[in-house]
Amino acid sequence: MFLSYANKTLLSLGRSMALRLTLWYALLSTLLIAVAGAALYWILAEQLRAADSQILTSKIHAVHTAIRNSTDNFSELRHETQLEASTIRGVYIWVTRSQEGIIARGRTYNPLLDSNKPFDRKPQAFQPEQWHWKVKKHEHFQVMAQRFAGKPASIIYVAIRISEREHFLAFYRYALALSIVFALLIAIVAGYLIARRGLRPVHQLASMVDELSASQLHRRIAGKNWPSELATLAENFDQLLERLEDSFARISRFSADIAHELRTPIHILRGEGELALSKTRSIPEYQACIASAMDEYERLSRMVDALLFLARAEQDHNALDKQQLDIHQEMASLCSFYQAMADEQEVILHNDTQGSIAANSDLLRRAVSNLLSNALRHTSAGGSIRMHSEWSRDQIQLIVSDTGSGIADADIDRVFDRFYSADAARMRRGQGTGLGLAIVQSIMRLHGGKIRLKSVPGKGTTAILFFPIISMDNHHGNIR
Known part of the structure; x- marks a missing residue:
């Protein structure tokens, strides 16, 4: 001993x-x-x-x-x-x-x-x-x-x-x-x-760090008169605390949003089940109850798939399996898929894209698909949705614009938050999960690009996807 x-x-x-x-x-x-x-x-x-x-x-x-x-x-x-x-x-x-x-x-x-x-x-x-x-x-x-x-x-x-x-x-x-x-x-x-x-300042710094907890991430330590050798360390640690605080806040909001969004369909399913069991009903009434439940199940399934995609997108550090894609051909496939819905809503789709882009085909289609579905939900009869592309010295812009209801200035900065929707009524009717634009943003980050929205309430919204220009000579990788 x-x-x-x-x-x-x-x-x-x-x-x-x-x-x-x-x-x-x-x-x-x-x-x-x-x-x-x-x-x-x-x-x-x-x-x-x-x-x-x-x-x-x-x-x-x-x-x-x-x-x-x-x-x-x-x-x-x-x-x-x-x-x-x-x-x-x-x-x-x-x-x-x-x-x-x-x-x-x-x-x-x-x-x-x-x-x-x-x-x-x-x-x-x-x-x-x-x-x-x-x-x-x-x-x-x-x-x-x-x-x-x-x-x-x-x-x-x-x-x-x-x-x-x-x-x-x-x-x-x-x-x-x-x-x-x-x-x-x-x-x-x-x-x-x-x-x-x-070394007393080092012990003081260690004591201050030891006192920090998840509830004290707002504290900062760089304000003291640290020696020059520790000043940079204190500043870097404050930056780390700031990132952790932001991550904890987003996780907390995300957890609260998940609980809130899952609670609504579960309450609906439970209420409909209790109502159906409260007395003997006819076969059409039972079928209507089951059909309503299937709608809620479908919404839950879409929400879970979206959440799983966002989780993989944030944790996947591998390179994407990018290919040189013909932009017009990819957008034509999406227009063909949404054409029936557009005809039903009397909305015109325009595909004016051209050129090629280095991207993952599945993720590119999913991002533009989310933009198109949002545009169709917010564009009234007689409106139009136009897709076109532009080039600059180091990036390609894929632009989706509509003549819909637009987004209010108070909401423009929050539409990328998960489960956020400027139109809560549509969410309650099962017409969205509030994750579409968050998924688009994650897809653009995976490609090393970004998304920007421009909107005028009552006149329409323009979504711009910025893709960096990448040489495909020696590009390899995959995403799970």
């Missing part, structure tokens, strides 16, 4: 933005401090080595001058060597020749010559050479030696004790490491506090 809890804790920490920012901040701070400390350490060490090297170089030059002045008088050389060695604490000087060995030394006791590990290095050229020599664990020397030509040749050695310098540098390294550790700890704590404070 403890291991499971620890694993969950580690996983949650690994997903924490505050922890990630803290670690990066701490890593960067520690790295910068370490680099700066290492650079300062290197500069300090080089400066100390350079200062010691300068001392050693000056001692070699002084002893070499004494050698040239003393010729073979070693007593003067020894005096000069001892004098140079005594001026600075921890400096040891000796001079050697190949045949005579050590001819002068600055001090009686020389730890480099008199220890268990005697100094045995020799310069190979006539240029100064340096070594780091360790006699004991904590006794370090910096040695410089230079060979000088002569008869015979001489080698001058100068050593300076650097144990204090090494101790100082060791302490500096220890202090630097300790500073880096403390800096890391401080950076972690401070970085976490800074990250938490910096």
